[in-house]
Amino acid sequence: MPELPEITVIAKQMDKEVRGKRIADIEAKQPKNLNMPVAQFVKAAKGKTIKSVSSHGKWLFVKLDPRYLLFINLGMGAELLSFTQKQKLPEKYHFKLTFTDKTGFTAHFWWFGYIHLIPEKELAKHKMASQLGISPMQEEFTLERFKRTLLGKKTGIKSFLLDQKNVAGIGNVYIQDILFKARLHPNRKIPSLSEEEINALYEAIRDVLGRSIKAGGAAFEVDFYGHKGKFTATDFLVGYKAGKPCPECNTPIEKIRTGTTASYICPKCQKLE
Missing domain, CATH: 3.20.190.10 (MutM-like, N-terminal)
Structure with a gap:
């Protein structure tokens, strides 16, 4: 998708x-x-x-x-x-x-x-x-705006980010590395997030999506000219790498079920607290 x-x-x-x-x-x-x-x-x-x-x-x-x-x-x-x-x-x-x-x-x-x-x-x-919610690559998507979007929400962070009414554009492909970079378990509840974790999540969203844009998108998709993107499987940190070592601690990456979607996490770096 x-x-x-x-x-x-x-x-x-x-x-x-x-x-x-x-x-x-x-x-x-x-x-x-x-x-x-x-x-x-x-x-x-x-x-x-x-x-x-x-x-x-x-x-x-x-x-x-x-x-x-x-x-x-x-x-x-x-x-x-x-x-x-x-x-x-x-x-x-x-x-x-x-x-x-x-x-x-x-x-x-x-x-x-x-x-x-x-x-x-x-x-x-x-x-x-x-x-549609705000798009993460818009200038208006500031850290303060993101914090206001999270304010009062009680759901899990993954389901929140996948809801296009909250933040528009993130799907189950890029959410994997976004949450990993922020060191957040997909089922972490929003009220449990510290200010430091929210800051890290904001930066992770911008970084992961920005890197793929620069690469022309995912390698399994094609652009307007029919050319494949250059963001390949090797560019993912944990996404779709079940059993591979975590790039930070070498713990095997796990594939877990989160609601109706699959998630790829490092059980050591992304603890459910």
Whole structure:
């Protein structure tokens, strides 16, 4: 599943390639990915120009002119790929958007995904995008802002961070190393965290996600050009390394069940206190 690093990379590439282009046509083979009937979607989108592409958490925000927003979420996995006039299209795709210059992009979802179009003034009414928490790579994601987000919460720290209404963009891939760097067990309750641990967690979030962004995202995902990221299995500290030695103390890394998700921890460095 693409998480914040991969979506950040794709957004920057999309903004470079499609900004200023005018939508000529849309093909939608999977109506359930859309938030309105296909014919209505196509009619509303055709003729509009791309103003910018940005990201927020795991969502792509495409601003259109006149004032519309195109939201794209790649769900549990997808390929969002650009194409040129001379390029052969992918064999499989659920969505294709073509510009007047014959370039465009396709989307192929492994399981589910969303491509929603709404008037800009109705952003607050979009049930998913309007409820997103702050994105960790935003300038507004300061330590003080993070502390306020945690204030009064009583849940476990992992489930809190995975809830997109609290912090947008972190999934079960990068949460492993984030918690390890902060030396926190995934089931630690928020009220039990010291100020020093919260500071360490904040720095870990920024560091782990930032390193993957610089590497172009995870190696098992592809960017807007179809290139794989360079954040490989060797770059993970404990994530998906059950039985391997902890990079800090050499204790074997354990895979445990935390709610509905799996977690990888060092039982010595990440004690449940």
